[in-house]
Amino acid sequence: MAGVAYGTGRQALLEAAIRIVATQGLRGLTYRSVAAEAGVSHGSVRYHFGDWNTLVEEALAFCVERSVDGAELASDVPGFTEFATGIVSLVAADPDAQAFQYEITLEARRRPELLPAMERVNDVYRAAVHRELVRNGIDDYAFAELIFMTLDGLVFHQTAFGDDARTERAIKALRALLASYTAEHVRS
Incomplete structure (x- = not known):
């Protein structure tokens, strides 16, 4: 080549x-x-x-692997002080990877054959969030879905608007909410 x-x-x-x-x-x-x-x-x-479909699916898998690793959802430290520490730098370093995923998501509305691939992608993200919540004593799929959707929205806004500081502030607020929720709902 x-x-x-x-x-x-x-x-x-x-x-x-x-x-x-x-x-x-x-x-x-x-x-x-x-x-x-x-x-x-x-x-x-x-x-x-x-074929074209395999190219799209493998590009999605490639993005997801890098995104899950780069977002740093998991931590060795108890609590949520380091939760999602890599999101801002992940998006800032490679906004195209995030834009690619959002483009495929929107296209799946018009091309239903793409929906299963996007559901698999979102399942990977949901599972990563859920694992980190469980590690901190929160085993609630609905709550994990809420946190996943919140992070997805933060990534979308940073991808679209590029405001790192706003995303950092929102992640800090999310960490505080998670800590508060944990203190109120999780018994040691």
Whole structure:
């Protein structure tokens, strides 16, 4: 593959797909556009992913893995003082990865075949939030859903508007709410 180091082509294609969808929407995602963005032949896209749906699903999985790790939802410290410490830097460092996921989510309204993939993505995020709540004594799926949706909204707003300070303030307030909820509802 010209211009891409051996062994990095698949990742370069995933990153190219993410950038294209983030900037042009899902309609801009073609084998040719991904190949051009990655600096490879368009046959490479088919070789690595086989079909368009697989490319989209694998790009989603790639984003989710990086996002869950980067958001730093889990902590070794008891309580919520470090909960979601990486969200602001995650979005600031790679807003395209978040925009990609939101573009796919919105497109799933028009293309129901994308809904199962987006539900799997959201299930990964929900599970990460739920694990951290359980670690702190809160085993409540409805509450975990509320926290997941709150974080999702914070990420969306930071992705769209780029206001790191506002997101930091909101996460700080969320941590305080979690600590208060824990003190009131969790018995040691």
